[in-house]
Amino acid sequence: xxxxxxxxxxxxxxxxxxxxxxxxxxxxxxxxxxxxxxxxxxxxxxxxxxxxxxxxxxxxxxxxxxxxxxxxxxxxxxxxxxxxxxxxxxxxxxxxxxxxxxxxxxxxxxxxxxxxxxxxxxxxxxxxxxxxxxxxxxxxxxxxxxxxxxxxxxxxxxxxxxxxxxxxxxxxxxxxxxxxxxxxxxxxxxxxxxxxxxxxxxxxxxxxxxxxxxxxxxxxxxxxxxxxxxxxxxxxxxxxxxxxxxxxxxxxxxxxxxxxxxxxxxxxxxxxxxxxxxxxxxxxxxxxxxxxxxxxxxxxxxxxxxxxxxxxxxxxxxxxxxxxxx
Amino acid sequence: xxxxxxxxxxxxxxxxxxxxxxxxxxxxxxxxxxxxxxxxxxxxxxxxxxxxxxxxxxxxxxxxxxxxxxxxxxxxxxxxxxxxxxxxxxxxxxxxxxxxxxxxxxxxxxxxxxxxxxxxxxxxxxxxxxxxxxxxxxxxxxxxxxxxxxxxxxxxxxxxxxxxxxxxxxxxxxxxxxxxxxxxxxxxxxxxxxxxxxxxxxxxxxxxxxxxxxxxxxxxxxxxxxxxxxxxxxxxxxxxxxxxxxxxxxxxxxxxxxxxxxxxxxxxxxxxxxxxxxxxxxxxxxxxxxxxxxxxxxxxxx
Ligand SMILES: Nc1ncnc2c1ncn2[C@@H]1O[C@H](COP(=O)(O)OP(=O)(O)OP(=O)(O)O)[C@@H](O)[C@H]1O
Ligand SMILES: [Mg+2]
Numbered sequence: 001x002x003x004x005x006x007x008x009x010x011x012x013x014x015x016x017x018x019x020x021x022x023x024x025x026x027x028x029x030x031x032x033x034x035x036x037x038x039x040x041x042x043x044x045x046x047x048x049x050x051x052x053x054x055x056x057x058x059x060x061x062x063x064x065x066x067x068x069x070x071x072x073x074x075x076x077x078x079x080x081x082x083x084x085x086x087x088x089x090x091x092x093x094x095x096x097x098x099x100x101x102x103x104x105x106x107x108x109x110x111x112x113x114x115x116x117x118x119x120x121x122x123x124x125x126x127x128x129x130x131x132x133x134x135x136x137x138x139x140x141x142x143x144x145x146x147x148x149x150x151x152x153x154x155x156x157x158x159x160x161x162x163x164x165x166x167x168x169x170x171x172x173x174x175x176x177x178x179x180x181x182x183x184x185x186x187x188x189x190x191x192x193x194x195x196x197x198x199x200x201x202x203x204x205x206x207x208x209x210x211x212x213x214x215x216x217x218x219x220x221x222x223x224x225x226x227x228x229x230x231x232x233x234x235x236x237x238x239x240x241x242x243x244x245x246x247x248x249x250x251x252x253x254x255x256x257x258x259x260x261x262x263x264x265x266x267x268x269x270x271x272x273x274x275x276x277x278x279x280x281x282x283x284x285x286x287x288x289x290x291x292x293x294x295x296x297x298x299x300x301x302x303x304x305x306x307x308x309x310x311x312x313x314x315x316x317x318x319x320x321x322x323x324x325x326x
Numbered sequence: 327x328x329x330x331x332x333x334x335x336x337x338x339x340x341x342x343x344x345x346x347x348x349x350x351x352x353x354x355x356x357x358x359x360x361x362x363x364x365x366x367x368x369x370x371x372x373x374x375x376x377x378x379x380x381x382x383x384x385x386x387x388x389x390x391x392x393x394x395x396x397x398x399x400x401x402x403x404x405x406x407x408x409x410x411x412x413x414x415x416x417x418x419x420x421x422x423x424x425x426x427x428x429x430x431x432x433x434x435x436x437x438x439x440x441x442x443x444x445x446x447x448x449x450x451x452x453x454x455x456x457x458x459x460x461x462x463x464x465x466x467x468x469x470x471x472x473x474x475x476x477x478x479x480x481x482x483x484x485x486x487x488x489x490x491x492x493x494x495x496x497x498x499x500x501x502x503x504x505x506x507x508x509x510x511x512x513x514x515x516x517x518x519x520x521x522x523x524x525x526x527x528x529x530x531x532x533x534x535x536x537x538x539x540x541x542x543x544x545x546x547x548x549x550x551x552x553x554x555x556x557x558x559x560x561x562x563x564x565x566x567x568x569x570x571x572x573x574x575x576x577x578x579x580x581x582x583x584x585x586x587x588x589x590x591x592x593x594x595x596x597x598x599x600x601x602x603x604x605x606x607x608x609x610x611x612x613x614x615x616x617x618x619x620x621x622x623x624x625x626x627x628x
Contacts, residue, residue: 171472174471174472174474175468175471175472177474178465178466178471178472178474178477179457179463179465179466179471179477179481180465180466180467180468180470180471181471182450182454182457182458182466183458183466185447185449185450185454186447186450186454186455186458188449189447189448189449189450190445190446190447190448192409192429192441192445193441193445193446193447193517194447194458195409195429195430195433196407196409196429196433196438196439196440196441196445196521197433197438197458197459197520197521197523197524198430198431198433198434198438198461198524199430199458199466200428200430201430207468
């Protein structure tokens, strides 16, 4: 077993564009579910909008990278409105069904051959990096140390990702500590009670949906920044991975989703390195090393189940909340 | 066991009189109505839950809405507050038509209600529950919320007001507990206190006394009487006729969706239509005995 390689790869999981993308998307879900009680099972759709919106604006419309980001954000707001207007008046579980369906529709639209010139169909999109890399303030060379050594392009992606994540987390913190956040949490508990106190519940829920959606699409952009947009990524299992990260850290917290995303990716990196090696060194019998690396997804599922049953409030969640079964 | 009602002071609170115009009958006009309804009806499938031809609620008084289970009292509350839409009818509050006005706007106009099944916001603290009721907090707007200096001062004001109300309702020691940890009766109190945070014009309480212990019932009645003193109008649903008798200036009786009688408490309770609606066959029993929390006297003693 090559422990140094395993550990070094695991350490990289701590700080990667994927980790930050998950953290952003999980923050969006925290806004939706943890604070506002909106069951969004279509976070992968919001991430797809971010990634495709960014890549398509650059490739098809020749926009600058930052214009691409703006286009993505506007698109995610429109998507939230489209989802929310018909469903936010209905009971919570309807939103879950609609969001999961909407994310699938979106994915299939990006995947279909009909729009291959724009979306790249099954090949996805790539080669949209010129404008972004031209704006890179870091001169060529290596940065960092040990497992965290990056070239100037990777550093640029990471720095932008970190800044975005920090801004979003800070914003969410401010929002949830404000009277606005109080109304949002009240809606999560009982929207009729909040309505009876004169608050426009629909408008609040829509605002929460939009904010969380923007976070999700920012996550999608960060995911797409380093290399390419691949339609195989934005599937329903992505949604459930982000949910795992959220529940792991604590749904009704701001730092929980970030912590959850980090743990998720560190574990993923660790398992995807260690499991095949366990097979090749004969410790894990009966399976091939390819099978071994998919076992980690089974473990994610089992982990999610255990989490929801035994620690539903997550690592950073308030223990007191557990005392009260809803 | 001694009854709660026995603890009420012998004399009912001073009543506001002269509320109506003309002879007392269902739908009698009021001198100064705050709510006026015409032909308000609501059907659930084949069941007519509410069918009110005409009803006026007097301003500045305490009106009790009574009637047997399933009479349509809660449904009428829902219609009046925008939580449900009637099939027909018009109604207005303080001169403004309320048809098609959403519930949150009705509340903003000063008509605030509580629910028969208490709605405490479980995972908010008692104090947060209270603050949520406050009006005119700019910080509740998304754009202002991220700049604390724009709403901190108001928040301080709101907190003081909330603490004062909590003290009145004997909940001040619970202020930092989750509302979920309160008892059923305490939740009723919290819900009522929270409604008062909105500075309402009309307070609509759906069975505020249900599940509240006798000692607390007494102070709750005082609270309700205080609301009137402070110039608010109160409309409440209650099954215990002793309490109704004690504080209500005016009583509206519903049965099977209709207003079958109204008038001052003592007169209404003698009304044959009311006795019929409540008692059916037990017409020789006193209404207070059947509806109040009082042990029935042994047969023959009466
Ligand atoms: N959402 C609903 N769907 C169907 N029927 C309903 C609904 N709400 C109320 N009803 C019916 O309407 C009638 C009136 O109900 P309502 O809740 O207004 O009674 P109430 O006077 O408040 O009774 P209680 O004193 O028991 O609270 C009842 O027969 C009830 O079954
Ligand atoms: Mg009722």
